[in-house]
Amino acid sequence: MAKPKVAFFDFTCCEGCQLQILSLEEELPEILGLIDIVNFREASSAVSNDYDIAFIEGAITRESEIPRIQKIRNQAKILITIGACSSIGGVNCIKNFYPMDKVLQDTYGDKAEWYDIIPARPISAVVPVDYQLQCCPIMKEEFLYLLKCLLNGQTPQFPKHPVCVECRLKGNVCVYDKGMTCMGR
Numbered sequence: 038m039a040k041p042k043v044a045f046f047d048f049t050c051c052e053g054c055q056l057q058i059l060s061l062e063e064e065l066p067e068i069l070g071l072i073d074i075v076n077f078r079e080a081s082s083a084v085s086n087d088y089d090i091a092f093i094e095g096a097i098t099r100e101s102e103i104p105r106i107q108k109i110r111n112q113a114k115i116l117i118t119i120g121a122c123s124s125i126g127g128v129n130c131i132k133n134f135y136p137m138d139k140v141l142q143d144t145y146g147d148k149a150e151w152y153d154i155i156p157a158r159p160i161s162a163v164v165p166v167d168y169q170l171q172c173c174p175i176m177k178e179e180f181l182y183l184l185k186c187l188l189n190g191q192t193p194q195f196p197k198h199p200v201c202v203e204c205r206l207k208g209n210v211c212v213y214d215k216g217m218t219c220m221g222r
């Protein structure tokens with residue numbers, strides 16, 4: 038049976054989620070035996086427009102990114118967002134609290150007019166998304182689980198409630214009550 042062709046694409050982000058996948062040193066040899074990775078800029082110079090599954094990292098923050106994600110959506114049978122940036126907009130959305138003119142001026146100064154910046158938005162605000170892997174960065178275990186489900190023709194199931202629910206059910210005292218910061222894991 039032909040291996041599914043898989044592509045990874047990055048939009049506006051730090052690319053830390055792709056790095057999470059690349060750091061699966063122990064699992065990668067087996068993964069590469071099950072899928073063909075045809076696009077993965079962070080790992081390979083191979084480029085192909087023929088793929089079945091597209092993993093998308095990063096938010097939409099430029100006008101020119103809209104036709105690009107639409108083209109990817111048209112090609113991919115399954116489209117999955119990886120990480121907070123692509124799934125909910127992530128840290129990129131902080132700029133949405135400020136006037137876009139100011140954001141452009143503060144960031145690019147007298148070169149502001151060179152950039153087609155728009156308010157940040159998640160991928161799902163532009164094209165339909167089949168599955169989302171949340172977190173910043175993604176959890177390797179969840180990526181492996183999702184990939185396994187896809188390869189077995191199963192529908193992945195992810196919790197529909199925030200991690201605080203599980204945390205409280207375990208009887209934990211919230212770290213914010215101790216003056217600490219929670220990383221949500």
Ligand code: SF4
Nearest residue numbers: 053120121122173174
């Ligand atoms: S979700 Fe976090 S780690 Fe992933 S690309 Fe965005 S900022 Fe980077």
Ligand code: SF4
Nearest residue numbers: 200201204211212219
């Ligand atoms: S420690 Fe973190 S996960 Fe747990 S309740 Fe507090 S904020 Fe939520």
